[in-house]
Amino acid sequence: MGKKDTNISALCTPAPGEAGRTGDWRDMRPVIDETKCIPTTKGKAACFLCWLYCPEGVVKMSIPVEIDLEYCKGCGICAEECPPNAIQMVREGEINE
Amino acid sequence: MSDVRIITGNEAASLGVKLCEPKVVAAYPITPQSALAETLSRYVEGGELKAEYVRVEGEHSALTVCISASTVGARVFTATSSNGLLYMHEQLHWAAGSRLPIVMCCVNRGVGAPWSIFNDQQDSISQRDTGWIQMYCRDNQEIIDSMIQAYRIAEEVYVPVMICYDGFVLSHTMMPVTIPDIESVRKFLPPYKPHTILSPEDPRTINSVLLPVRRANPEGVLCDGYMEMRYKLQAALDQSRDVIRKANELFAHTFGRNHGGMLWEYMTDDADLILTGMGSIAAEATVAADILRAEGVKAGVVGIRVFRPFPKDDVITAFGHAKAIVVFEKGISYGYEGALCSDLKAAFFGTDSKAPIHNYIAGLGGRDVKPRELVEAGKTTLAAVEAGRMNHEIKWLNCYTG
CATH class of the missing domain: 3.40.50.920 (Rossmann fold)
Incomplete structure (x- = not known):
């Protein structure tokens, strides 16, 4: 057994994966079409509504945009909000990496 | 010289709260508790009690304000009766599960339906299993004295305390009460030391979801699961018996009144x-x-x-x-x-x-x-x-x- 948890209430420092690897809850996976994604096509910081709306904070504000699939639950909010429909939700297991 | 006044149970409770110097009070008026909430707001407005009185739209919010304020390190107080207590039910569990030393008064009143404003103890009895310490007072002297003991007990074991006293029978009945002096109360009741202090410089996630199993946190420390946290609450209540008895003894020694421990x-x-x-x-x-x-x-x-x-x-x-x-x-x-x-x-x-x-x-x-x-x-x-x-x-x- 490791160090004893001395907390008398449930608390931890904020960090990815506090609630475990939630990525394996996912049925649907977001797949980004980089030919449509606004920041990637324009080559500059723009849009990033996927980052703004993601309730899990797993979208990285980068070019190209990256999604951390270790913790993405596949809710599809990013796909719903994406103005050029660059994100498609695809059933897990139906596409190859 | 002792300060004896002929006062109601609600007045005794208000004076008890004032002596314990909470920093935040949030209460929603309900018969027969109303006079207690009103008196406390008057103390705050008049500067007699240096606390923030948070006005809320209901009892659920009243206790939620207390939970939040207690989490960031304030001594807090709330009070309610009857259906107001039932409306708090969810947050009663939350306060105990968060191990916050909140003290509240339940001025006991029958619950609806059908409506009654009069006394029985169904309100607090039906909150028995929320993880709160429950104390029942027999007279107005015991109300003010239990208030002072309650904060000491709560802040030692980090379990919230509900002080119950009968509506009208005590809350609106006048009897002689000896008011403890503030210096002795301050000596009996040390300042509140929170078990966790939330601050923007050192953020914490509190009460996030705990899974059925124990697991390591991001720093690699194996953390308690839901069941372990619940066991700790039960263990704290079990240990509180001694703390309650000792608080009573110390109180009797300091103030000369022994109300019995348990x-x-x-x-x-x-x-x-x-x-x-x-x-x-x-x-x-x-x-x-x-x-x-x-x-x-x-x-x-x-x-x-x-x-x-x-x-x-x-x-x-x-x-x-x-x-x-x-x-x-x-x-x-x-x-x-x-x-x-x-x-x-x-x-x-x-x-x-x-x-x-x-x-x-x-x-x-x-x-x-x-x-x-x-x-x-x-x-x-x-x-x-x-x-x-x-x-x-x-x-x-x-x-x-x-």
Whole structure:
């Protein structure tokens, strides 16, 4: 057994994966079409509504945009909000990496 | 020189709160608690109590404000009654699970439906399993004194405390009360030290989802799961019995008044018949015991002061060699019997005590209970036991429907 948890209430420092690897809850996976994604096509910081709306904070504000699939639950909010429909939700297991 | 005033139970509670110097008060008015909430807002407005009074739209929010303020390190207070307490129910669990030393008053009142504004204890009894310490007061002096003890107890074991006192019977009834001096209270009650201080410089996630299994946090420390956290709450309540007894002893030493730790006794040493209950009905039972003694019956009273944690060892000593026990309760676990009666029977199971325990449901919705009626109930029980009739159906005192 490791160090004893001395907390008398449930608390931890904020960090990815506090609630475990939630990525394996996912049925649907977001797949980004980089030919449509606004920041990637324009080559500059723009849009990033996927980052703004993601309730899990797993979208990285980068070019190209990256999604951390270790913790993405596949809710599809990013796909719903994406103005050029660059994100498609695809059933897990139906596409190859 | 002592400061004695003739005041109501609500005034005693307000003065008790003021002496404990909370930093945040949030309460929503409800009869019969209203005067307590109003007096506290007057203290804050007039600068007598240097606290923030947060106005809220209901009791659920009142306790939520207290939970938040307590989490960031403030001593807090709230109070309610009846359906207001029921409306808080979810947050009662949340406060206890977060291990926040919140103190609140429940000014006991019957719950609707049908509506009643009058006294019984169904409101707090039905919150028994929320993980709060519950104390029941027998008079106005005990209200102010228990308030001061409650903060000390809560802040030592990090468990919230509910101080229960009977609506109208105490809340609106005037009696002489000695007001403790602020310097002695400050010495008795050290400043609140939170177990966790939330600050933007060192952020924490609190009460996030805990899974059925234990698992390592991002720093690699194996953390307790949901079940371990719940066990810690139970262990804290178990340990609080000693803290409650010691707080009472220190209080008696400091202020010269001993209200009993977990329970109090009245002429129990040689008692054949022991009457018991919680709050003002137990105080009234002492009058009944006097009448019974005058009539030649060796009667005594045990007042259960702390209902949770249950005084499981104290009751075995206190009820000693009684031949019969009568439990008067202003509440019931519907479909069975009075909650205190069940707990007492459970505490005696497997011990030498074989005294029959008879249960009377009394005074619901403010129905008057007279000492003479407690006397008659006691005599009926004693006669039945002496005639060898040990079985007993619970009786509803002064209830006339069929």
